[in-house]
Amino acid sequence: MFLRHATTLILCDSTPLDLAPRLTLTDTDPEPYFQPNPPDANVKHRALVSGQPFWNGESVAIAPPPDGENSTAGRGVHRYIAARITADVADPLPCGAAGDVRLTVTGRACNQGPASGVYTSGRWRIVDGSTSPAAEIVEPQVLLSVGASGAFPVCRDLSLTATVPYDMLVSGDLAVVLDLETRDENGGKKTWTAEDFTLNATLPRRAGYGNQFLRTYLRDSNTGEVIRCIDNDLYGSPYYPSGGVAQCQSCTS
Numbered sequence: 001m002f003l004r005h006a007t008t009l010i011l012c013d014s015t016p017l018d019l020a021p022r023l024t025l026t027d028t029d030p031e032p033y034f035q036p037n038p039p040d041a042n043v044k045h046r047a048l049v050s051g052q053p054f055w056n057g058e059s060v061a062i063a064p065p066p067d068g069e070n071s072t073a074g075r076g077v078h079r080y081i082a083a084r085i086t087a088d089v090a091d092p093l094p095c096g097a098a099g100d101v102r103l104t105v106t107g108r109a110c111n112q113g114p115a116s117g118v119y120t121s122g123r124w125r126i127v128d129g130s131t132s133p134a135a136e137i138v139e140p141q142v143l144l145s146v147g148a149s150g151a152f153p154v155c156r157d158l159s160l161t162a163t164v165p166y167d168m169l170v171s172g173d174l175a176v177v178l179d180l181e182t183r184d185e186n187g188g189k190k191t192w193t194a195e196d197f198t199l200n201a202t203l204p205r206r207a208g209y210g211n212q213f214l215r216t217y218l219r220d221s222n223t224g225e226v227i228r229c230i231d232n233d234l235y236g237s238p239y240y241p242s243g244g245v246a247q248c249q250s251c252t253s
Contacts, residue, residue: 007217014210015243016202017097022088023169023201025176027052030082033127033134033177044077045179051081051194054107059195062180069183077183078122081194083176084129087169095251096209101169104161105176107197109143113152115188121146122180122192124158130173137162137174147190166203208249213239
């Protein structure tokens with residue numbers, strides 16, 4: 001049997017900062033983000049009126065006009081929506097924030113028919129709009145032959161993750177872009193539903209900055225060996241660190 005004593009310290013958990021509440025997605029003219037020709041020498045690019053419902057987490061129809069797309073024989077049509085991702089500069093970052101932002105954008109695109117997607121049915125992209133043409137931040141997700149079986153609707157999950165400087169969010173140069181084929185090279189037309197958009201963004205924090213919590217060390221009174229650690233928040237409830245743990249640092253600015 002051994003005696004033990006307890007020592008409690010206030011430590012800081014440098015769990016990444018959730019940036020998503022600080023970010024705004026604003027529907028924007030997608031023309032600056034059209035794919036250059038090539039690679040789409042046989043595809044005409046057109047803008048949709050607005051994709052804002054999609055960026056708000058709702059659904060939007062991406063479809064040709066009732067009388068079909070006006071395009072020459074052998075030439076397909078892709079319609080685009082795009083949104084600029086911007087940070088609220090009036091809401092300063094807490095001290096200790098450091099590094100680049102890890103950004104993930106997800107959604108779903110459903111081909112409602114009546115024609116199947118041919119070859120490249122669409123793309124999901126994160127781009128830097130400060131260049132012309134817009135530069136790809138990561139390799140685009142390409143949707144291939146969506147609905148080739150002829151049974152509709154056929155859906156594809158959209159997901160891209162990129163690491164970007166926080167300054168790019170402040171400048172408003174970052175954009176997320178979706179294009180979908182509404183007329184294929186054989187003249188087949190199709191209507192799509194884009195839905196279930198989500199955005200996640202996290203920013204690392206330096207060691208010693210973040211959430212404060214209490215760590216109690218139980219030690220063997222004879223040897224000083226740590227027998228057990230117990231973590232609680234400042235109100236006494238169990239706490240589970242998710243980042244690096246270190247002595248808390250004070251903010252000087």
